[in-house]
Amino acid sequence: EIVLTQSPGTLSLSPGERATLSCRASQSVSSSYLAWHQQRPGQAPRLLIYGASSRATGIPDRFSGSGSGTDFTLTINRLEPEDFAVYYCQQYGSSPWTFGQGTKVEIK
Amino acid sequence: QVQLQESGPRLVKPSETLSLTCTVSGGSIRSYYWSWIRQSPGKGLEWIGYIYYSGSTNYNPSLKSRVTISVDTSKNQFSLKLNSVTAADTAVYYCARGQVTFDYWGQGTLVTVSS
Numbered sequence: 394e395i396v397l398t399q400s401p402g403t404l405s406l407s408p409g410e411r412a413t414l415s416c417r418a419s420q421s422v423s424s425s426y427l428a429w430h431q432q433r434p435g436q437a438p439r440l441l442i443y444g445a446s447s448r449a450t451g452i453p454d455r456f457s458g459s460g461s462g463t464d465f466t467l468t469i470n471r472l473e474p475e476d477f478a479v480y481y482c483q484q485y486g487s488s489p490w491t492f493g494q495g496t497k498v499e500i501k
Numbered sequence: 502q503v504q505l506q507e508s509g510p511r512l513v514k515p516s517e518t519l520s521l522t523c524t525v526s527g528g529s530i531r532s533y534y535w536s537w538i539r540q541s542p543g544k545g546l547e548w549i550g551y552i553y554y555s556g557s558t559n560y561n562p563s564l565k566s567r568v569t570i571s572v573d574t575s576k577n578q579f580s581l582k583l584n585s586v587t588a589a590d591t592a593v594y595y596c597a598r599g600q601v602t603f604d605y606w607g608q609g610t611l612v613t614v615s616s
Contacts (some may be wrong), residue, residue: 428602437595437606438546449604481546485601489561492546 395419395484397493405501412469414496416482421462426486429458429467432495433478441480442467472498503528505596505607513590513614519583523596523607530554530577534600537570537581540609541592551600552579586614 396419406412416427425445430438440449442458445465455470469476477500482493509521523535537549550560552570560568564583572579583590591614597603 426601430603437597437609438603439606440602440604443602449602483546483602488559489563490548490601492548494545 394489395422395487395491397482397484397491399480399482399493399496401496402494403497403499405499406472407501408472408474410472412467412472412476412498414467414469414480414498416460416465416467416493418463418465418484420487422465422484423486425461426484427458427460427465428483428485429456430481430483430492431476431478432481433475438481469498474500503598503605505598505605507594507596507607507610509610509612511610511612513586513612514616515587515614516585519581519586519590519594519612519614521581521594521596521610521612523579523581525577525579525598530572530574530579533598535572535579536597536599536603538595538597538603539592540595541589543589544592547592549581549583553600588614590614 398417400415427445429442432438446458457468479495479497481495504526506524513519531554534551536551540546552558567584569582593609595609596607598605
């Protein structure tokens with residue numbers, strides 16, 4: 394199965410700053426079948442990005458995804474207070490679908 | 502607005518069967534895929550499997566020998582059974598809509614395996 398490694402483990406930033414999160418796959422993710430999810434404390438994950446760069450319905454344009462092959466990035470421009478959460482990447486190019494271990498974006 | 506709600510026992514004894522049901526409201530279960538995903542401190546998020554409303558399934562190979570997912574379109578529900586559970590199966594279990602990406606999730610239910 395494809396192992397996803399996210400970095401950094403924790404990102405300490407201030408509101409208004411930009412967050413750059415990385416997701417590296419152990420093998421190429423076919424057709425950029427890579428998603429990003431946000432999880433706030435006590436809540437279920439929420440789909441942000443699919444197909445590496447397409448925003449899900451209702452997701453603000455300050456969230457953007459990029460990358461292909463084995464290296465993917467989630468960028469959050471101008472962090473809002475509600476963006477401080479844990480972010481997970483997920484690949485669905487090869488069964489079983491797998492998730493990264495998460496990056497926590499915390500308030501500095 | 503589609504909503505999903507998990508229900509079932511929160512405490513299961515080792516070697517027994519974990520059974521959960523997901524009730525879908527605000528939309529039909531038909532024409533969609535539905536999945537189960539779990540989250541534990543030790544293994545993080547783990548996809549368990551999915552079912553199409555027609556009944557076709559696909560399971561994570563690591564759990565395939567112990568998992569059954571079924572659907573009841575008349576009740577707008579789908580269910581998870583995981584047999585021969587151990588402490589390693591203690592997790593928050595989520596139901597979600599989707600085959601590969603998941604656009605609606607239940608709130609999750611913590612199931613503890615303990616005697």
